[in-house]
Amino acid sequence: MCYSSLTIVAKGNGKATITVKTADGKKATVKVTVKQATKKVVLKVGKKVVTGKTYTLKEGKKATVKATVTDAKGKKVTSGNQKIKWTTSNKKVATISKSGKITAKKAGTVKITAKTADGKKVTFKVKVK
Structure with a gap:
């Protein structure tokens, strides 16, 4: 029997090394990392x-x-995708640190964006008075 493709199904978070060996002794190895996908950010x-x-x-x-x-099951993501990159639309009005600390600089409104490691984005506005 000869197979030209293989389907791998992830069962949970973690790392795995998959090795395939042919009948004539040739091998191919691939390393796989599975992380929870982000469904929701609050x-x-x-x-x-x-x-x-x-x-x-x-x-x-x-x-x-x-x-x-x-994630999709409502469980907290702990696989690395929960890491957030914060950005502000205008640093002159308000800044945001890597840890999420907002500093109001001058009057105006900015959009703060939180982006997860797997690309999920959510925003809110900060109005500085």
Whole structure:
């Protein structure tokens, strides 16, 4: 029997090395890493959900936004895809650190974007008064 393709089904998070050997002794090896896919990201400042909303912050003040990343089954993602990259649409109005700390610089409105390692993006606005 000769097979020209192979289907691999992931059963959970982790790493695996798959080796295929032909009848004439040739081998091929591939390393596979399986990570939970992000389904949902919820952003909160304190207990207030801000995903898709506007959060008001006074000039000179700070706030920390936290991201909760879950998979299709509603379980927290722990495979690496939960890592967030934060960006702001205007650093002159408000900045955001790698850890999610927002610093209000001057009056205006900015869009804060949280992007997971697997590309899921969510946003909210910060209005600085």
